């Protein structure tokens with residue numbers, strides 16, 4: 001099993017695997033089959049909620065913060081829109097935040113949710129702002145097999161905006177490298 005796949009499985013707590021709907025375009029079991037097969041309504045609700053959260057851009061109702069495509073165009077710069085809404089990738093070494101190592105917090109430019117602390121930022125040398133861990137309940141992940149690569153995509157828990165990818169070649173203590181697009185983040189220095 002490839003390291004990224006193993007990593008992706010470890011990150012998720014909903015029991016889904018590579019057959020989850022985010023990759024295949026449809027749930028492995030119909031809703032009816034699940035309803036018939038599961039007695040625990042609470043467990044079912046949890047599973048369905050988990051799958052919806054991972055399904056990403058198909059359903060705007062998935063996230064706490066939602067906007068129409070036209071509204072996102074107005075709210076974001078063209079560069080931010082390309083990354084957050086179209087899963088684009090900024091050019092390496094293009095973000096000033098790559099070199100930002102002051103104390104503070106990194107927020108989602110789509111919904112202002114606090115995503116990363118400067119405490120977990122490190123210089124990965126890749127040209128993208130990199131962190132070894134997100135803040136609690138800040139991001140969600142899903143498998144991404146686009147571009148012929150098996151990667152784990154990272155998006156904002158609250159607005160679904162694409163942020164970047166996570167790899168398992170990061171530093172201690174997590175061994176993870178959250179490779180983020182700086183254009184998707186807004187840095188606010190800590191008040192001293």
Ligand SMILES: [Zn+2]
Pocket residue numbers: 108109110111112113156157158159160161
């Ligand atoms: Zn967001």
